[in-house]
Amino acid sequence: GQQLNQSPQSMFIQEGEDVSMNCTSSSIFNTWLWYKQEPGEGPVLLIALYKAGELTSNGRLTAQFGITRKDSFLNISASIPSDVGIYFCAGQLLAGGTSYGKLTFGQGTILTVHP
Amino acid sequence: KAGVTQTPRYLIKTRGQQVTLSCSPISGHRSVSWYQQTPGQGLQFLFEYFSETQRNKGNFPGRFSGRQFSNSRSEMNVSTLELGDSALYLCASSLEGQGGEQYFGPGTRLTVT
Secondary structure (H helix, E strand, O other), rough: OOOOOOOEEEEEEEEOOOOEEEEEEEEOOOOOEEEEEEEOOOOOEEEEOOOOOEEEEOOEEEEEEEEEEEEEEEEOOOOOOOHHHEEEEEEEEEOHHHOOOOOOOOOOOEEEEEE | OOOOEEEEOOEEEEEOOEEEEEEEEEOOOEEEEEEEEOOOOEEEEEEEOOOOEEEOOOOOOOOEEEOOOOOOOOOEOOOOOHHHOOEEEEEEOOOOOOOOOEEEOEEEEEEOO
């Protein structure tokens, strides 16, 4: 089955630094989504990507849909303490029955920001 | 627009019991997906419902089931609970369940003792 490898597993950075994380897949996806999850809460959608090569920004966040459709990247610029949380990538393949409503998730990147 | 709501937020059950969790999607969303989140396995897809029909199912035993009502609200049921069923159960809603954005609720934290 499809697997997503997300790296790094964790990051400890200083406030103001930029952050990069990525996901790679063994198969292609039609949609890539990036989420942030904080303790005790559900994942919150940050960015959605729909086309290979697409680059999308949401404030200080920028994400890209890889050309091969097997990878995606998320960058956070000028990090602040409230960026702390777990970031997940998720992909969906549009292939009829076995893909309806199914997101495949990476293992997550735990981000810690020191003031 | 109100977000996805899940009830209850926390639940403690005993091994062998059964449990029902509820999810109300964003108004206008017809697809509801359920996921199990554990520290060891991460986020795993359980099943998806659209227009009261289960269209897709993940690799979970038959003890895990669900349904969807005509107003798109969904419930999932776990029978004969096992210790390993302790997890955060998340539901997510989307317009059509095919390639669009999924929005998650806060989850139900289930603890099986």
